[in-house]
Amino acid sequence: MHVLIIGAAGMVGRKLTERLIRDGHLGAAPITAMTLTDVIVPDRPEAPFPIVALQGDLSVPGEAERLIAARPGAIFHLAAIVSGEAEADFEKGYRINLDGTRYLFDAIRLVGGGYKPRMVFTSSIAVFGAPFPEAIGDEFFTTPLTSYGTQKAMGELLLADYSRRGFFDGVGIRLPTICVRPGKPNKAASGFFSNIIREPLAGHEAVLPVDEDVRHWHASPRSAVGFLIHAATMDTAPLGARRNLTMPGLSVTVGEQIEALRRVAGDGVVARIRREPDQTIRGIVAGWPRNFDASRAESFGFTAERTFDEIIRVHIDDELGGSWVK
């Protein structure tokens, strides 16, 4: 099995690559080769099979054909311009997130001759737009309030139609907000959800810009990789024509995040969180979904953490070698 990861230089792409190398197989199929690509050339880790790392822009005509020339049996399409950038640069967002996706799908369609790879497409809960029900169910309509969400919703529709037509075997997964996100604090409006856990555990102060009753939907990076691998290996027959799934996650308030941190790491760590209300971030976050009913994905075997304590422990195990700054 040749595996192609598009968007391999991102956080989830790197973790997926590591996991696949560690596993050595995807489902029952031994991995024989891997192609990694992104707009910056991805790292090429050591592996018991050949890995090619390519710099490339999926929205450039011909690039998709180059990527599928080796006829990968599984394709992870993680590449996207993120929400803020797609909002700031209208044309770039549509070019990368919509046209790039369509070029990829069409390149596969035009191969023909029985080539029908598994296609895993990362969508987003940004396909939904307020007002929401208290928990967003599997049949709720997609009315995005960003261009990014619009592009992801259009990608979902293409994925379903191209799968129905038999051009590939697609699964679209709507990822929760990934928490705890490793790395440095970033300026994304959602950054604080991870910052208030990661920074105190590293001995640094973290700023909390919203009230503790803000509720949001989370899963760990480890779960995100699990979703991707399950989407690449699951039996797709029971999906029928409904190829896009809201992934399971955990709905918690910021206050519950903080109490979990206290249980796992103690009062001293929690004391490093500094309240500094920010009306702009409060306003943005107020329009975000708070909770989902992901029964359908759960019925197909997707799983995520059930407590925020677990999410914190995953971070401590996977990123901090099991310990933190007391």
Add this chain to the structure above:
Amino acid sequence: MHVLIIGAAGMVGRKLTERLIRDGHLGAAPITAMTLTDVIVPDRPEAPFPIVALQGDLSVPGEAERLIAARPGAIFHLAAIVSGEAEADFEKGYRINLDGTRYLFDAIRLVGGGYKPRMVFTSSIAVFGAPFPEAIGDEFFTTPLTSYGTQKAMGELLLADYSRRGFFDGVGIRLPTICVRPGKPNKAASGFFSNIIREPLAGHEAVLPVDEDVRHWHASPRSAVGFLIHAATMDTAPLGARRNLTMPGLSVTVGEQIEALRRVAGDGVVARIRREPDQTIRGIVAGWPRNFDASRAESFGFTAERTFDEIIRVHIDDELGGSWVK
């Protein structure tokens, strides 16, 4: 007010043109000029204002710019490859229904300088795919089972995003099946819904290929034109970001259609319907929506017929000059 109708040569486009010429205004605005375009050159009826009729293909780059050169204040985008053809010719369907729509929207976006026309986009109940609830509500998700439905759902997403961004002021309307469709019997799988009314009233035999308990969702051509005009003139502020609306209609069984025909036109006319079951058509129709809850559109003032008797009388009045073959 300059009005542009794209897809003006079709049945609904011609009726809309006639109605606008008769009214002489669109809402409060007197109509000063009209541009009609389609893949075949539309008829150019007599009118008290200049009408330009153009042959053109919206999916040809540059065509959209030509159409909006006069900066129409209201645009009716009715042009589409129909369901069967979009299914048979994958590339043509995406080229006309998706790329053509996007070219139009982008041409308007790139004008800038405060140009912000009203854009009325005809979508379809084909954006929904079985299994359905008994009546499809306004928040039900779009999981189309045809490429045509996929393209319409993508057009809806674009319409909402371009409206949110302020490039135009868009309203998308999902039309019911139009009944009674004038003209000759056609081979569309849905043709029989109109055939069994229109042909007997004209003194001809009609074939009924399904059982009488088949339920479907209808509105008259006159209502369809009313929807378009209301969408072009309504206050869009209450729509918020949710720009696409399922139009009201009437859910009736074929048996109820026939009983209405008996009440309006008598037993002799009904006797011209011949039962000839067709398993293929039965199978296709089984996957179609049967009923909708169109409360949202109704709350914004869209109205349709409330009985099938009315729908038949509209046909007799508008197409048959008030009488039929007894």
